[in-house]
Amino acid sequence: MIKINAAVDQIELSGIRQFDEWVSKIDGVSKLTLGEPNFVTPQHIMDATKRALDQGQTHYEASAGNPELRRATAEYYNEKFELNYRASNVLVTVGATEAIATALKTITAPGDYVLIPVPCYPAYLPLMALQGVKPIFMDTRATNFRVTAALIEETLGQNKDKSIVGFIFNYPTNPTGISYDCAELSAIKDILKMNGIWVMSDEIYCELTYDQPHISMASLYPEGTILIMGLSKSHAMTGWRIGFVLAEERLITAMKKVHQYHVTTAATLSQVAALEAVTNGKQDSVSMRDIYQTRRDRLVTLLKKIGYNLIKPDGTFYLFVQVPEKLKVTSVEFCRKLAIQEKVAVIPGSAFTEFGEGYFRVSFAASDEQLEKVVIALKNIGH
Ligand SMILES: Cc1ncc(COP(=O)(O)O)c(C=O)c1O
Known part of the structure; x- marks a missing residue:
């Protein structure tokens, strides 16, 4: 057997x-x-894709993503969230799901520990288990489902014997809908930075915030952030399977290897759709x-x-x-x-x-x- x-x-x-x-x-x-x-x-995205199909755009794309799409994606998020990325900081992935998997595979090793506020979007945990990475749960129930700098500090204090390398963050949060203001995020950044911990910040719901503007972790802690984005939620594009990792070029270069051997590249027509979304679909x-x-x-x-x-x-x-x-x-x-x-x-x-x-x-x-x-x-x- x-x-x-x-x-x-x-x-x-x-x-x-x-x-x-x-x-x-x-x-x-x-x-x-x-x-x-x-x-x-949105119709204009579907129309652009139909035109590309009629023109026979049916071949492999560049592995890290279409160069024009990488450039336009950097610009898109730079404009929206005051970031400072270039094309070389972007990896185009098969949905945010593959972005998360590729990022985790690239920056964690068996035996590492990562902090994760719970309850959480569940997909992170099996991916970590496959990689031999162990979660340290931070129970947010007592703080109205909000993770605080104090909770991170307390958790670090209780786990001094473990090699904690990263923090898995998702906001606006699935399933609670919680988001954070600048003061909260700055305090979280300070404690992470002080302890040399990176953050994988899954901000896929960044464009669906209601009462306050979204502030990206990458604008506060660019050197320590692996930003996970995607078009599934912002552009109702779940079925097209387009996500992005935005991070330091050195990390993107390493992630490109993992991504290439898993999926070669994201689907060409979906990348055409994504380019239309981030150029003519900004609103x-x-x-x-x-x-x-x-x-x-x-x-x-x-x-x-x-x-x-x-x-x-x-x-x-x-x-x-x-x-x-x-x-x-x-x-x-x-x-x-x-x-x-x-x-x-x-x-x-x-x-x-x-x-x-x-x-x-x-x-x-x-x-x-x-x-x-x-x-x-x-x-x-x-x-
Ligand atoms: C927090 C979070 N991250 C990632 C994803 C996956 O997104 P995608 O469909 O782009 O793979 C989801 C989907 O529900 C999600 O809620």
Whole structure:
């Protein structure tokens, strides 16, 4: 019998995807499960891609990405977030997912420890496990799901015997929607810098912030930041699979090797679409963000009115809502019952590590009818 690598045997398929697959079997279920914008990619991006296809642009692209796309991507993020990148600081990847995998593979080694605030987007953990890297969880429940410089300092103090090399940061945060202001980020930067710790900053929701401008970690700590970006959320381009790593040229050169041997390059037509997005689609996210904001405000008001505890998200299109304590059920039990009884699907908080237990995540990247339905369903089940 062919043996499977024990490290692969030990990781699990994504809890989000597993739950989504389970609920998809329920007839007529309304899904507010995946982080999938319910908009189609802007028309001008699709038109540019169609033209490229008609011209026969069907060949391999340069490994690190189309040179013009790398240049335009640097400019795009420089303009939006006061950064200082050039084409050579950009790697074009197959979604932010491959950006994260390639970055982790390039800058960590078996036995390294990295700090990670929890609950968190779960994909980081299996990638770390495959690499033999160990997470040190920072429980953010006591600080309203916010990571603070004090929490990092305390965690470092408790783990002096371990070789902590990095900090995995994601904001606006999936699943809580938390984001940070300049003072908070500066304090975090100070403690990381003082301890020689790099930050892999996954800012894929940077254009979906509502009440405050997004400040990139890379603007505060350029030498220590590996910035993860992508077009999946900002341009409703999940299916095109385009992400980016932005970092020091030395790191990008090293990452290019890992990327090349895994995927050669991102798909050529998707890179054409990405170039159109970052050149002529600089404002594409604005109208989508405004719609998400209206939905957020409505949903927050309605759910609070029917007695749910939640944190108003600063960004993303997720609400992280507490399972009513009086029901005395786990988040999985709650979500299963909601799906079977009310035909509405949301993701159990435990999919975001055990620190998300007691909560569920609602994606409001969904139609108004779906949002009406989730409020009625939660009202029915919560009482
Ligand atoms: C925090 C975070 N990072 C990365 C990704 C992956 O994005 P992509 O579809 O570009 O691979 C997601 C997707 O939901 C996410 O929520």
